[in-house]
Each structure stands twice: as C-alpha cells, then as structure tokens.
Amino acid sequence: MNKIKKIGVLTSGGDAPGMNAAIRAVVRAGLYYNLEVAGILRGYEGVVHGDFITMDRKSVSNIIQRGGTILKTARSDAFRTPEGRILAHQQLLKNNIDALVVIGGDGTFTGANLFSNEFNIPVIGLPGTIDNDLAGTDFTIGYDTAINTVVNAVDKIRDTAESHNRLFIVEVMGRDSGLIALRSGIGVGAEAILIPEAKMGIQGLIDRLESGRQDKSSKIIILAEGDDLGGGFNVCEALKSKFPSYDIRVSVLGHIQRGGKPSCMDRVLASRLGVSAVEGLLNGLSGQMVGEINKEIVYTPFGQAIKHIDAEEITPAWLKLVHILSY
Ligand code: F6P
Numbered sequence: 291m292n293k294i295k296k297i298g299v300l301t302s303g304g305d306a307p308g309m310n311a312a313i314r315a316v317v318r319a320g321l322y323y324n325l326e327v328a329g330i331l332r333g334y335e336g337v338v339h340g341d342f343i344t345m346d347r348k349s350v351s352n353i354i355q356r357g358g359t360i361l362k363t364a365r366s367d368a369f370r371t372p373e374g375r376i377l378a379h380q381q382l383l384k385n386n387i388d389a390l391v392v393i394g395g396d397g398t399f400t401g402a403n404l405f406s407n408e409f410n411i412p413v414i415g416l417p418g419t420i421d422n423d424l425a426g427t428d429f430t431i432g433y434d435t436a437i438n439t440v441v442n443a444v445d446k447i448r449d450t451a452e453s454h455n456r457l458f459i460v461e462v463m464g465r466d467s468g469l470i471a472l473r474s475g476i477g478v479g480a481e482a483i484l485i486p487e488a489k490m491g492i493q494g495l496i497d498r499l500e501s502g503r504q505d506k507s508s509k510i511i512i513l514a515e516g517d518d519l520g521g522g523f524n525v526c527e528a529l530k531s532k533f534p535s536y537d538i539r540v541s542v543l544g545h546i547q548r549g550g551k552p553s554c555m556d557r558v559l560a561s562r563l564g565v566s567a568v569e570g571l572l573n574g575l576s577g578q579m580v581g582e583i584n585k586e587i588v589y590t591p592f593g594q595a596i597k598h599i600d601a602e603e604i605t606p607a608w609l610k611l612v613h614i615l616s617y
Pocket of ligand 1: 304395419420421463464465466515548
C-alpha cells in the first residue's frame with residue numbers, strides 16, 4: 291500500500307524556461323490525487339533549512355507562461371555533505387514530507403541519487419536544463435526555448451554582420467555539451483559550429499573558412515561554451531592572425547539563453563512530465579527521472595540519466611549535415 295500523503299517539490303541548479311510549468315503540473319497533479327504539496331525554496335538549500343511553503347491550486351495560477359522558477363533555485367554546498375543531507379532528512383520528517391519531486395539537471399540528480407539511496411524517501415526527477423544533456427529523454431525542459439532564443443539573437447546578429455561584411459563568433463551555453471550549439475547553429479545557417487564532441491580545433495576552423503565560399507558577405511561561427519578552444523575571444527585572436535582582412539566580432543550570448551517565456555513545446559513537455567512524476571511516485575517508483583522518448587513516458591534510474599549515455603548523440607551524420615549546409 292502506498293503511504294505517500296505529502297510531497298515536496300523543488301527546482302535546483304541552473305534555472306530553465308518551463309520549470310514553472312513543471313511546478314504547476316506537480317502541484318495540480320498532487321492535489322488531484324489528494325496529496326498535500328509543499329513548495330521547497332532555493333532547491334536543496336531549502337530542504338536543509340526547512341524553507342517550505344504550502345502550495346494550493348491558486349499558488350500556481352498564471353505561472354505556466356513565466357520563465358525562471360517561482361520556487362527559486364540554488365546550487366547547495368551543504369547538501370553535498372553527509373551532514374547536510376542528514377539535516378535535510380530531519381527537516382522532511384519534521385514537516386511530514388513523504389516524497390520529493392526534484393526538477394533540474396545532472397547536479398540535481400546526483401544529489402537526488404545519493405539522498406534516495408541514503409534515506410528511505412522516494413524521489414522522482416524531472417529533466418529541467420537548457421543543455422539537453424541527460425539520458426532518458428529526447429528533450430529536456432528548457433532546451434527548445436533556449437535554442438529558439440539563440441536563433442532569434444543570431445538572426446539579429448546576421449543582419450548587422452551582413453551590413454558590415456563581418457565575421458561573428460557567437461558563444462552559446464552548454465558547459466559539457468554542444469547540443470545547444472548544434473541545433474541553433476543549423477537553425478541560423480552557421481558557417482561553422484564548434485562543439486566539444488567534434489573537436490574541430492583552430493586549424494580545422496581555418497581550413498573550413500579557407501575552403502568555404504569567399505564571396506559571402508557575412509559569416510557566423512557558433513562556438514559551444516564547453517569547447518576547449520578557450521572561448522570566443524581566443525578563437526577571435528587566432529583567426530585575426532590568419533585572416534587579417536576579416537572584420538571579426540565576438541558575441542557571448544550568456545544568460546539570456548536561460549530566461550524568457552517557455553515555448554509551447556517546453557510548456558507541454560513540463561506539464562506532461564510533472565503529472566507523470568506524481569503518478570510515478572504513487573505507483574511506488576523512486577530514484578528515477580521521468581522523461582519522454584518517442585512520445586512515450588519513460589522512467590530512467592538517476593545513475594543512468596546523468597551518464598549522458600543515450601543523450602542525443604552528435605553522430606557523424608549530424609556533422610556531415612552541418613558540413614553540407616554551410617558551404
Ligand atoms: O547547466 C545550465 C547552464 O546554463 C550551462 O549551460 C552553463 O554552463 C551553466 O549553467 C552556467 O551556470 P551559472 O548560471 O552558475 O553561471
């Protein structure tokens with residue numbers, strides 16, 4: 291028999307558009323199934339410090355369209371320590387919270403994995419990160435919005451690049467993954483895409499620019515933050531010495547990629563996964579992330595989700611596609 295009566299929901303790590311839609315879905319599903327729902331403030335920090343608020347239907351009204359997270363987020367140092375997790379467990383017991391829904395990325399699930407193994411408390415995760423670097427789901431909540439933000443920004447950069455006959459290096463987010471760069475780069479018709487998974491290197495980029503059409507009035511290079519070339523300004527210096535006639539500019543898009551209204555795809559994904567997380571808990575699941583693969587709901591153990599093993603692979607076919615299209 292399932293004894294869950296009260297669940298806690300939190301967002302942790304980097305915020306992602308669609309987190310609010312996910313919170314709303316968890317709260318509304320919890321209440322639908324006659325559970326009490328506590329909102330936990332600032333991720334695992336809030337568990338450690340007992341920062342809980344009661345969530346009712348109204349508390350999640352008019353948030354589906356909002357970026358960021360109404361529950362706030364943090365990267366908790368305390369929760370990384372065994373002492374911090376003991377405190378966190380005591381806070382949950384004291385507040386009668388029987389189960390957790392955690393929304394975040396690989397750091398969030400690493401913590402959740404430890405916690406659900408150490409204590410007898412069911413935990414289910416929702417993939418909320420713009421990076422799309424988790425196994426067990428085709429897409430993470432926030433990725434679709436983030437790549438559209440990049441595309442909108444780079445379309446504007448293309449206008450000014452065309453007007454001045456310039457080459458732009460645009461650095462996009464993705465600490466360990468080139469997935470934001472790959473899809474947004476294809477979406478903007480980039481002349482080259484530099485991602486950690488392909489390791490083109492400076493010489494590869496130079497060869498690429500030399501062999502490309504020379505009559506183009508603008509060039510856009512999308513560089514993933516996680517590439518090991520030392521960032522956009524380093525790449526700029528290396529290119530300047532090889533192509534002194536190029537007028538080169540660097541644009542680091544930064545945190546605008548994390549903000550803004552979630553796309554409809556992200557709102558729907560978050561809504562579906564939020565309800566499935568609560569249903570998973572009620573069906574006795576724990577230690578798993580809920581995702582969507584080929585339109586089906588799938589639960590994947592945290593340990594597997596964070597290994598990136600089936601995360602969308604950047605296959606040679608993707609790289610060939612980029613090559614064919616950018617000449
Ligand atoms: O994981 C999401 C992400 O946006 C990464 O792409 C990026 O490297 C990192 O978070 C930035 O984190 P912070 O907001 O702490 O600078």
